[in-house]
Amino acid sequence: MSEKLRVLVADDELLARKRLLRLLTAIPEVEVCGECQDGASVLARVASGGVDLVLLDIQMPGLSGLEAMELFPLDGPYVIFCTAHPDHAVQAFDAGAVDYLLKPISAARLHKALQRAQARDAPRRFRAELERHRASDGNGEPLRRLPISTRQGIVLVDPRQITHAVLDGELVTIFTTQGQYLTDFSLQELEEKLEPGSFERVHRRALLNLEYVARLEPVDTGGYVARTLGGHAVDVSRQAARQLRRRLGLRKPPGGDSTDD
Numbered sequence: 001m002s003e004k005l006r007v008l009v010a011d012d013e014l015l016a017r018k019r020l021l022r023l024l025t026a027i028p029e030v031e032v033c034g035e036c037q038d039g040a041s042v043l044a045r046v047a048s049g050g051v052d053l054v055l056l057d058i059q060m061p062g063l064s065g066l067e068a069m070e071l072f073p074l075d076g077p078y079v080i081f082c083t084a085h086p087d088h089a090v091q092a093f094d095a096g097a098v099d100y101l102l103k104p105i106s107a108a109r110l111h112k113a114l115q116r117a118q119a120r121d122a123p124r125r126f127r128a129e130l131e132r133h134r135a136s137d138g139n140g141e142p143l144r145r146l147p148i149s150t151r152q153g154i155v156l157v158d159p160r161q162i163t164h165a166v167l168d169g170e171l172v173t174i175f176t177t178q179g180q181y182l183t184d185f186s187l188q189e190l191e192e193k194l195e196p197g198s199f200e201r202v203h204r205r206a207l208l209n210l211e212y213v214a215r216l217e218p219v220d221t222g223g224y225v226a227r228t229l230g231g232h233a234v235d236v237s238r239q240a241a242r243q244l245r246r247r248l249g250l251r252k253p254p255g256g257d258s259t260d261d
Contacts, residue, residue: 008046164206
């Protein structure tokens with residue numbers, strides 16, 4: 001590798017390329033060595049040499065980013081996927097990508113990913129993490145993990161381990177039995193990806209897995225505070241409290257909301 005990290009930008013959207021180029025020019029350790037707008041031109045540029053890393057979009061005309069990466073030479077450049085689609089993270093890691101960034105990409109997140117790419121064991125570490133998840137499935141079936149883009153990278157989470165998620169400010173924190181993760185997912189996006197049988201939108205700022213609720217404590221507003229098995233408190237709105245009572249077959253509390261059926 002040269003003294004600077006030689007980066008190729010590949011995205012079919014001009015505005016996306018311009019944004020990445022603008023972010024890259026602010027990083028002294030980086031040298032932009034070209035830009036491409038489709039998979040075929042990416043392959044041609046990589047074949048000509050002088051590329052250490054490709055910032056690669058997933059969906060492009062002709063060859064997708066994943067398909068193009070599969071055709072890179074064995075000693076080809078590292079790949080960081082830059083995409084608006086979180087659903088391909090497992091495939092990307094399986095193919096050997098060193099990171100997976102979700103648009104819109106911040107300068108800090110891009111810089112972090114580039115630093116990881118310069119650590120030569122990055123692909124090995126990602127592949128090892130993927131294999132650990134596969135081994136935990138025990139039957140060789142495709143991974144059923146939710147890829148969560150965090151400031152520390154993509155975390156592959158078993159949705160059954162998510163206890164709740166809370167919007168605090170502009171970002172959502174996802175709480176699991178293994179830890180908590182700050183993510184760019186909105187609550188609505190997260191809700192759409194989770195099983196509706198266990199998860200309930202209990203507040204405009206909270207999503208709750210009922211499997212982890214230890215008790216519901218009534219509050220004066222007519223809602224609840226849900227106490228999780230992990231000891232967290234989650235606000236349940238008045239409207240969501242009515243829905244929960246119906247779902248759980250509970251009577252309304254004495255003096256409760258007069259609008260309950």
